[in-house]
Amino acid sequence: MYKYDEYDRALVQARVAQFRDQVARRLSGELSEEEFVPLRLQNGLYLQRHAYMLRVAIPYGTLSSVQLRTLGRIAEQYDRGYGHFSTRQNIQFNWIELEQVPDILQLLADQEMHAIQTSGNCVRNITTEAFAGVARDELLDPRPLAEILRQWSTVNPEFLYLPRKFKIAISSSETDRAALRAHDIGLYLYPGDEGEMLLRVMVGGGLGRTPILNEQVREALPWRHLLTYVEAVLRVYNRHGRRDNKYKARIKILVKALGVEAFAREVELEWEQIRDSAGQLTLHEYQRVAQGFRVPDYERLDALDADFGAWLARDAAFARWVQTNTRAHKVAGYSSVVLSTKPAPTADQSTAPGDLAAAQMYSVADLADRYGFGEIRVAHEQNLVLPDIRKRDLYALWKALVSIKLATPNIGLLTDVIACPGGDFCSLASTRSLPVARAIQQRFDNLDYLHDLGEISLNISGCVNACGHHHIGNIGILGVDRKGEEFFQVTLGGAQGKNSSLGKVIGPSFRAEDIPQVIERLLETFVRYREVEEPFIETLGRIGAGPFKESVYSGPDESTNPAQIHTHSRKGEAMA
């Protein structure tokens, strides 16, 4: 892992002192709330429905076991014993006292973490995919450039008050697992003919109330120009992005307004003037940062392990977990393991997707030390990953994970739901998204059925801000307020990754209690039309949304299926 040097340390330490002073000035009344808001936001502090929420950055999703223990300690000491992992490789603490924030930031800074720019109209946490550096289908390791970008964007004085928030992701795998195309800038890293590092720069993506996938503005950008090119994009955006309406302030609106060609021309014009400036990266710097991501001391192992093979044959539950929750590793004899934060709810226990209790954090940290190289990753889907596990240790690890309820074999399946915190926490919410997630997880808790259905993504947002990425779920659920009543709109056909697409609304929205029934009918339709092992998204692509809509709105047969689905139809509501 990248280790802070004296500059990095000095910066986060000074930032804690600065914010301590700002909090004191706020508490004394010297700073008005209006003046304090952007300052606290740039330090990750939101005011939610019931309390302050602190969002801590986990740059490119990488944590050491020591850091994870620190997060556990914060959850235990300053929150209600748990934390919430978000879709952008951050962790959120929901019950925070303003007075204690400086102390929390101090704990973070001491372990080389921070909450800087996790919120506010600035460049946010730089994300990548959870398997960076270890995935078998990876072309190049994106982490050094992600760290270089993290540093460059931190307190970059020209770009702290942009028109709106700015999200950058970088990835380099065959299947993009970082939702690149939903970002303000998506960077795809790939090798050129001579193996040199090149970047495809895509600009203008974002979800929210106007979902748009970004578009390519530059192909084959040599890595040395990464920072100058991003600088050029940000400068054009800072000058020309709209500021009169916050719903039209994201860069996606500017790119659409100008057209991607005209926008790209503006950027190139700007870039020509700075491409050879001191901002150009050096090999020396790349190597300095890349040292932090050196290949760990892998053992030389056979691709097949006899014990592992024996357990696979002997224990069906284990075999199922291996099938869904492990991923191919670059190195023979190793696997990456995904820890599901989404167990089926029970009568006395139900947790939000992405929630982890302090005790679980401590245990995961111990397991990372014991079986891995002390490293943990955070996935876009709100799960954790242990990146380097020997196959021969998988069985013991699995047993340990079962005992701490992090071994639900549902990664990539229907109940691996992405959901935002919704109305239970968020003050912007129109609806409560978590009860809907829970109802779905409850209804579909039969593992055999889930495995038969295969890969399918279901994403839920509690309002149009789309924090739950509902637009890019195969099935998307969006909570909407209709005259004070909660309704849920369903979209079909969204996807992330190489074949990203935005889902389309299937029709009038539903009441919360009907959602599980709606999902069931969608699944029945899928099963009816599915060919062999086809994933949901392919069946949908092949037959179109028609049969799905029909199954939901007409019902298969009212006499055999009495459950009446209540829809809310508003005049003029989009049907497509």
Added chain:
Amino acid sequence: MKNLITLHSGAAAVAVKDPWELVDTQEGEAAPGASGSAYRILPLSDWRQLSEVAAKRSEATAEPMGVLLHPDDDPADLAPWIDRIALIALEFPSFRDGRAYTQAFVLRSRLGFRGELRAIGDVLRDQLVAMRHCGFSSFAVRGDRSAEDALKGLAGFDLIYARSVACPEPLFRRRLRAGEPGESDQPGT
């Protein structure tokens, strides 16, 4: 202007007296400021019309020239006069509106403006460091806030990774200079 902080060779201080005045030409036209001050700052819209006249007059009387840019003005419009303008004021209608940071960068780094670059409007203690990085050299602190107090905003820790007007090399180049071992790696392919 009152409540002003100025930078002189890197040191910040509250200005005792400052001759500059914003001129509302709608009323006063290009006539000398109502108070009789010769140090007038004209909005760009008026400046465009009056620049030729003003430039001539300035040559004749050595009267210093100041221009005010609003956030949506293009600094490049000032290119023809950039060497003769003594002061450019950039406006922050709200401290959340960050366009002036980029205007400042363009004026300093691209157009080579060497005169005084002043932040006016919603100018507050906690943004002064970023403004200084982007090339501002004076700060007209918002009227209801004390400039003395705002000075503290410039006194604290200040390190950035990226480059800025005040700090033209990014940290990865400064680091080498600070004696870290390693080859010196010039930009360019």
